[in-house]
Amino acid sequence: MTMKLCVAICTRERPKLLRSCLMSVCGQRVPDGVEVEIVVVENHDKDVSRPITVEVAAQTGWTIHYVLEPELGIPFARDRCGVFAAENGYDRVLYIDDDEVAHPDWLATMVEAVSRYPAEVHYGRVLYTYPPETPSWMIAPQVNKRPTGTVLKKAEGHNTLVDTKVFRDDGYALHFDGSMRFTGGSDTDFFSRVHDAGGKIVWVPEALVEELVPVNRVRLGWQLHRTFRVAGNISRLHEKRSGRGAAMSRSFFKGLGRLFNGIFVQLPASLVFVVSPERGRRQAFHAAKQIASGLGSLAYLTGYQAQPYRKVDGG
Known part of the structure; x- marks a missing residue:
């Protein structure tokens, strides 16, 4: 066939x-x-x-x-x-x-x-x-x-x-x-x-x-903003499937958890920079993304929604 x-x-x-x-x-x-x-x-x-x-x-x-x-x-x-x-x-x-x-x-x-x-x-x-x-x-x-x-x-x-x-x-x-x-x-x-x-x-x-x-797209600002908006999008997808209340609760605790992890766990670990600059930069980047993700989840609670595709990228 x-x-x-x-x-x-x-x-x-x-x-x-x-x-x-x-x-x-x-x-x-x-x-x-x-x-x-x-x-x-x-x-x-x-x-x-x-x-x-x-x-x-x-x-x-x-x-x-x-x-x-x-x-x-x-x-x-x-x-x-x-x-x-x-x-x-x-x-x-x-x-x-x-x-x-x-x-x-x-x-x-x-x-x-x-x-x-x-x-x-x-x-x-x-x-x-x-x-x-x-x-x-x-x-x-x-x-x-x-x-x-x-x-x-x-x-x-x-x-x-x-x-x-x-x-x-x-x-x-x-x-x-x-x-x-x-x-x-x-x-x-x-x-x-x-x-x-x-x-x-x-x-x-x-x-x-x-x-x-x-x-x-390989600039630090673009990478962090993408992580920020993806976290917000995930919260909105949870709202569509589970309702506003469940999504807000999830976003609040997920957001705080990622902020805590980024600031108090991942960021201090980047001090390995003293021994290994490459590893330290990678760890700091990971910490920054954790913080951006946490902020994106919390921004959802305010109703903020990024709209990055209003203009053509890479044309």
Whole structure:
């Protein structure tokens, strides 16, 4: 039986990144019995990237659909991808971000996982390539700690194969939450709801994509602000699932705990700097992230919500 698969790429005013992503997808090995096409959803009201899709399609022979989603925000773009795939008869939609490039066997590995580990969602791994100026103490080891086939309770949207029944009215009829358009975290929320609805999410670490980290993201301020806002997003996700009261209680105690740990446990440990400067800097960075995470959880209690995706990053 033939599997009809749609590779989905959301983009907005990032033509160079999109071209690299498209070329990596068009270089994939396609297994027998699989029909693959691509949809590029431009989160814009103008055809900014259409010329690139036309050029790559002509160069590679791949079918590339180009769709506009004028409602700004990544949840709307990702949802348009899923709805497009469901309405056009695709069995599965395979998400990849426009700032990623796929390893040559990425698609084939995902397809193989469908038969080996039947599930509604298959979640692949992202490797990060850092710019040369990145401080070594900022780079976390990229080690896979979960075996292939591990069943998860959530996933993210940057390397994920999804059964289109998740979007269809005769299936789960789920959609990305547009209220999270600029906050981040809408993908984690979506896949958590897939799990809650009875969908199975499986880890496939051999399905690799690679993301080139922009220079602005290896600055200390960006790293700490990201940790701060992620903590707030996690609190809001708990509110959606468990109610405001439970989320506030959790955020209060988690926030205080992380602050205490960062200030009184992790930060003093960074004094090892005297003996090992590299280890000391890494420990201090970890302490700062603990403090930022604690503050993010506590900021949730005030109603504050960061919106970092109001502007294009890396365009």
